[in-house]
Amino acid sequence: MPGNDHYEEYLLREIRAEQLELSLMEVCGTHTMAIAKSGLRGLVPPNLKLLSGPGCPVCVTAQGDIDAVIELVRKPGVTLATFGDMMRVPGTDSSLQEERSRGADIRVVYSPLDALELASQHPEREVVFLGIGFETTAPAVAVALEEAVRRGLKNFSIMVLHKLVPPALEVIFSDPDLVVDGLICPGHVSAVIGTAPYEALVEKYHKPCVVTGFEPRDILEGIYMLLRQLRNGQARVEIQYRRVVKPEGNPIAREAINRVFQPAAARWRGLGLIPDSGLEIRPEYEQWDARKKLGITEIEDRPIKGCSCGEVLRGKLAPNDCPLFGQRCTPMRPVGPCMVSQEGACAAYYRYRRI
Amino acid sequence: MCLGVPGRVVDLLENHMARVDVSGNLLEISVRLTPEVRVGQHVLIHAGFAMQIIDEDLARETREVWEELQRYARQ
Ligand code: SF4
Numbered sequence: 208m209p210g211n212d213h214y215e216e217y218l219l220r221e222i223r224a225e226q227l228e229l230s231l232m233e234v235c236g237t238h239t240m241a242i243a244k245s246g247l248r249g250l251v252p253p254n255l256k257l258l259s260g261p262g263c264p265v266c267v268t269a270q271g272d273i274d275a276v277i278e279l280v281r282k283p284g285v286t287l288a289t290f291g292d293m294m295r296v297p298g299t300d301s302s303l304q305e306e307r308s309r310g311a312d313i314r315v316v317y318s319p320l321d322a323l324e325l326a327s328q329h330p331e332r333e334v335v336f337l338g339i340g341f342e343t344t345a346p347a348v349a350v351a352l353e354e355a356v357r358r359g360l361k362n363f364s365i366m367v368l369h370k371l372v373p374p375a376l377e378v379i380f381s382d383p384d385l386v387v388d389g390l391i392c393p394g395h396v397s398a399v400i401g402t403a404p405y406e407a408l409v410e411k412y413h414k415p416c417v418v419t420g421f422e423p424r425d426i427l428e429g430i431y432m433l434l435r436q437l438r439n440g441q442a443r444v445e446i447q448y449r450r451v452v453k454p455e456g457n458p459i460a461r462e463a464i465n466r467v468f469q470p471a472a473a474r475w476r477g478l479g480l481i482p483d484s485g486l487e488i489r490p491e492y493e494q495w496d497a498r499k500k501l502g503i504t505e506i507e508d509r510p511i512k513g514c515s516c517g518e519v520l521r522g523k524l525a526p527n528d529c530p531l532f533g534q535r536c537t538p539m540r541p542v543g544p545c546m547v548s549q550e551g552a553c554a555a556y557y558r559y560r561r562i
Numbered sequence: 563m564c565l566g567v568p569g570r571v572v573d574l575l576e577n578h579m580a581r582v583d584v585s586g587n588l589l590e591i592s593v594r595l596t597p598e599v600r601v602g603q604h605v606l607i608h609a610g611f612a613m614q615i616i617d618e619d620l621a622r623e624t625r626e627v628w629e630e631l632q633r634y635a636r637q
Contacts, residue, residue: 329628347592347610395608399613450618511605
């Protein structure tokens with residue numbers, strides 16, 4: 208199949224011919240960013256709405272959980288190893304960045320394996336890795352825990368805030384106030400979970416799902432495939448991003464998750480408590496569970512005043528409809544996590560806004 | 563953190579590690595979750611782990627969509 212220079216144009220022409228009022232939702236922060244960057248929202252006809260969903264792991268983390276992490280770094284002897292995007296996320300009265308400037312030992316790492324190295328270099332410290340993210344990061348964290356067990360690292364533990372994508376999609380689809388006609392499914396999460404979870408959703412809610420890649424051409428093709436199903440009255444799972452996503456996903460990665468973690472109820476910003484939508488460390492690995500080891504208690508969510516992240520994450524409000532957007536809330540002075548994270552919808556809208 | 567990047571495996575190392583080329587930078591990652599990966603293949607990397615082998619032979623267009631649009635274009 209030859210590459211065609213006009214392929215994107217053809218796709219866009221077909222998409223623009225759509226007459227029906229339709230809402231498609233993307234549920235991956237990387238899609239949110241890619242769509243904003245390509246200016247696609249301005250290219251599709253006004254009857255076609257592209258909504259952003261709860262696809263940014265930092266953004267969906269509950270306020271109480273962020274406050275719990277802040278409580279954790281205040282404990283003596285603790286070194287926190289975290290992915291960089293957590294640093295500036297505002298808790299109720301502080302952020303990790305502020306805590307670091309006050310003397311907390313917080314290290315930004317790229318991989319949970321780097322946190323293991325820290326633990327073996329600093330046996331006098333309790334090195335806690337902040338396990339956050341969806342099914343794309345959970346397997347890496349699971350392997351790191353197993354490696355810690357194998358190496359007998361006793362000063363290593365994990366604070367788990369992992370979330371699972373399919374239960375959140377279920378909440379979105381079953382929300383009577385929110386009409387989503389089709390789903391642009393996350394490319395990389397699907398590389399792990401495969402298509403089975405979407406098959407179950409399609410069966411129950413009869414909405415088309417297309418697993419889509421991240422280049423403009425992929426996204427246009429994914430949208431076209433959704434519209435084609437909707438026009439023909441179909442609801443199926445299709446994979447547009449075939450070079451990366453296999454229908455079976457990555458069973459080895461899923462097994463790693465299941466060996467170390469078990470599903471647990473989790474609190475999501477904007478979506479509330481969702482049963483079995485998070486992960487917790489299995490009892491047999493309890494001594495590597497930072498919450499238990501360091502006695503971190505549950506902290507209630509205290510919503511950030513004036514921030515509409517919750518509505519943004521449900522697709523009910525576009526970021527630029529938030530009264531604080533671009534005024535009191537900017538990436539330099541973010542009010543809510545959706546403006547902090549690279550993958551946050553508010554940050555994406557702000558960065559690529561058309562002035 | 564959810565950002566996945568593609569890299570090409572240049573060397574397989576001990577303990578399920580591999581050296582990969584990510585846009586000209588050499589990184590060491592774990593291939594424990596993609597044990598069948600071979601030197602020369604591309605992988606999708608998340609948090610220092612290869613999460614999936616990328617099938618470079620699969621085109622960037624979905625064949626039926628492409629053919630359908632070709633038909634429209636000729637009309
Ligand atoms: S613009 Fe700022 S305050 Fe408004 S929803 Fe987004 S992050 Fe919250």
